[in-house]
Amino acid sequence: MKKSLPNVVYIFADQWRRDAVGFMGKEPVLTPRIDQFAEQALCFEQSITCTPICSPHRASLMTGKYSLSTGVYTNCKLGLTIGLEQSEVTISDVLKQADYATAYIGKWHLDCPEQNFEPLPRSGARDWDAYTPPGAKRHQFDYWYSYGTYDEHLTPHYWQDSEEMIQINEWSVKHETDMALQYLESVHESNEPFALFLSWNPPHSPFDLVPDSYKKLYEGRSIEPLPNVRIRDPFLVHTGEEVPGGASVWKQMIADYYAAITGIDGQFGRVLDKLEQLHLTDNTIVVLTADHGELMGAHGFVAKHSWHEESIGVPFMLRYPQQIVPARTRCVLNTVDIMPTLLELIGLDVPSSVQGQSMIPHILDEQQQGKPEDEWAEVAYISAFPGQMAAIERFQQHGLNHLHYGWRGVRSRSYTYVVDRGYSTDSPVQRLLYDLRADPSQCSPLHLDNAKQHPVSEKLEQYLIAYLKMTNDEFDPQA
Known part of the structure; x- marks a missing residue:
């Protein structure tokens, strides 16, 4: 070539x-x-x-x-x-x-x-x-x-x-x-x-x-x-x-x-x-x-x-x-x-x-085709993992795998849905849904007990689970 x-x-x-x-x-x-x-x-x-x-x-x-x-x-x-x-x-x-x-x-x-x-x-x-x-x-x-x-x-x-x-x-x-x-x-x-x-x-x-x-x-x-x-x-x-x-x-x-x-x-x-x-x-x-x-x-x-x-x-x-x-x-x-x-x-x-x-x-x-915007055309996977040596050692001391912690989420054209399990063994689990059009500064997320509380988070959690399976990630969004 x-x-x-x-x-x-x-x-x-x-x-x-x-x-x-x-x-x-x-x-x-x-x-x-x-x-x-x-x-x-x-x-x-x-x-x-x-x-x-x-x-x-x-x-x-x-x-x-x-x-x-x-x-x-x-x-x-x-x-x-x-x-x-x-x-x-x-x-x-x-x-x-x-x-x-x-x-x-x-x-x-x-x-x-x-x-x-x-x-x-x-x-x-x-x-x-x-x-x-x-x-x-x-x-x-x-x-x-x-x-x-x-x-x-x-x-x-x-x-x-x-x-x-x-x-x-x-x-x-x-x-x-x-x-x-x-x-x-x-x-x-x-x-x-x-x-x-x-x-x-x-x-x-x-x-x-x-x-x-x-x-x-x-x-x-x-x-x-x-x-x-x-x-x-x-x-x-x-x-x-x-x-x-x-x-x-x-x-x-x-x-x-x-x-x-x-x-x-x-x-x-x-x-x-x-x-x-x-x-x-x-x-x-x-x-x-x-x-x-x-x-x-x-x-x-x-x-x-x-x-x-x-x-x-x-x-x-x-x-x-x-x-x-x-x-x-x-x-x-x-x-x-x-x-x-x-x-x-x-x-x-x-x-x-x-x-x-x-x-x-x-x-x-x-x-070229003038198709209207599709909220679900691209739903992107985002993630972060504990990487500080002190944090990794704390998880290991408790017999825990640090790669099961941090946060995972998905981002569509108008929404971000995140499940955060934190960077320490005693971090509370957070489930957050952001409407990026109504709240572009992300100051007022919905705090959810589970994804089924809102139809958008329920849909986005299915995308999240699929991405976790694709990457063999044992992070549990429903824990």
């Missing part, structure tokens, strides 16, 4: 929530290039991540499988031997079999940390970080300029094809974009189609590690909390940790968060300009998205790992002039749906291992 196949440029940031972009009209963040791109793209207004935390999303993105099915149900971290298995069939494996040149630049976070196996790895990787050597663990990405996970955004480091750490004194988003532009220059005249995955870490915390030029754009600007924001000190992470809070902390945090997104906007514009300069725009699928969101004080929480829209909701914009009509869609796109959607758009077979579904039929129904 040669150049007639479309190129792919897949760009995703970390911890960037769906509404934190200008064209959505909900938050005062400056994103002129992304707003312009949105006019040329199909924008999913209800895109979500199936497990709102870094490594699980990335494993599901690469395989089209849910997190319990990949085994990557929490972050790849110290103390847990969790990582993407070499045996998994990934989107990069499929693209390479179709003669694509493949590249990965930026944060990977799919390998078990090296310090789980040796105290002082020769690569210099420490804590959760890892060097991924050439071979099967790279899943047929030819060009590799990456790292496991490291949050010093202004002094990042990378590895290529040796254990020698490449240390950089530049904002990671700018440097990784430079490398991506070099890659595009190197492959654009080849007979092979190419697929470039560019993974930016910001706007992931620490939020203050952003160039001053972007921070200055928000100095003196009045940023009002959204209706569901609860300023508290301390803030809570949904898994139970406490984080220092208060009004002044929140104001600085949100300003820095927006500054990072504005910086991303500028770097994304550079990628678009390069594609235009190289005459690649028409035959390149461009995706801009994120791995999960950021609560930023919503409901009193920060970070992610909850079922709220600020946590599970991510931007997702797809431009492909040859086949996709620019529009906005309310189709619920889940992480596991990305691989089959892109492969169908390219014209490649979807592996039988994939658990998601292509969105192309739903998109065509909306754009």
Whole structure:
């Protein structure tokens, strides 16, 4: 197969929530290039991540499988031997079999940390970080300029094809974009189609590690909390940790968060300009998205790992002039749906291992056949599991399997239904139903004793049970 196949440029940031972009009209963040791109793209207004935390999303993105099915149900971290298995069939494996040149630049976070196996790895990787050597663990990405996970955004480091750490004194988003532009220059005249995955870490915390030029754009600007924001000190992470809070902390945090997104906007514009300069725009699928969101004080929480829209909701914009009509869609796109959607758009077979579904039929129904919205056309499965070592050990001490806890839920176009069994052995079970049209801020859920108390939750619980069976999940929603 040669150049007639479309190129792919897949760009995703970390911890960037769906509404934190200008064209959505909900938050005062400056994103002129992304707003312009949105006019040329199909924008999913209800895109979500199936497990709102870094490594699980990335494993599901690469395989089209849910997190319990990949085994990557929490972050790849110290103390847990969790990582993407070499045996998994990934989107990069499929693209390479179709003669694509493949590249990965930026944060990977799919390998078990090296310090789980040796105290002082020769690569210099420490804590959760890892060097991924050439071979099967790279899943047929030819060009590799990456790292496991490291949050010093202004002094990042990378590895290529040796254990020698490449240390950089530049904002990671700018440097990784430079490398991506070099890659595009190197492959654009080849007979092979190419697929470039560019993974930016910001706007992931620490939020203050952003160039001053972007921070200055928000100095003196009045940023009002959204209706569901609860300023508290301390803030809570949904898994139970406490984080220092208060009004002044929140104001600085949100300003820095927006500054990072504005910086991303500028770097994304550079990628678009390069594609235009190289005459690649028409035959390149461009995706801009994120791995999960950021609560930023919503409901009193920060970070992610909850079922709220600020946590599970991510931007997702797809431009492909040859086949996709620019529009906005309310189709619920889940992480596991990305691989089959892109492969169908390219014209490649979807592996039988994939658990998601292509969105192309739903998109065509909306754009070509004018079918009315169907509340049950796409019902997405969402989940989270205890991943903190202390919590796992507490469950084990009581003879309990931690994977039977956390929360599970489903998200339709208008509703979210969640069963929460918590992160400790004595957590009360909650059953919550949100009507997202009547209550978009999710401030007034119905608290249910059982799903049969409401016809919508009764229907959604049947979807939930089906997903649990698909993933061999022994979580009991009716306990």
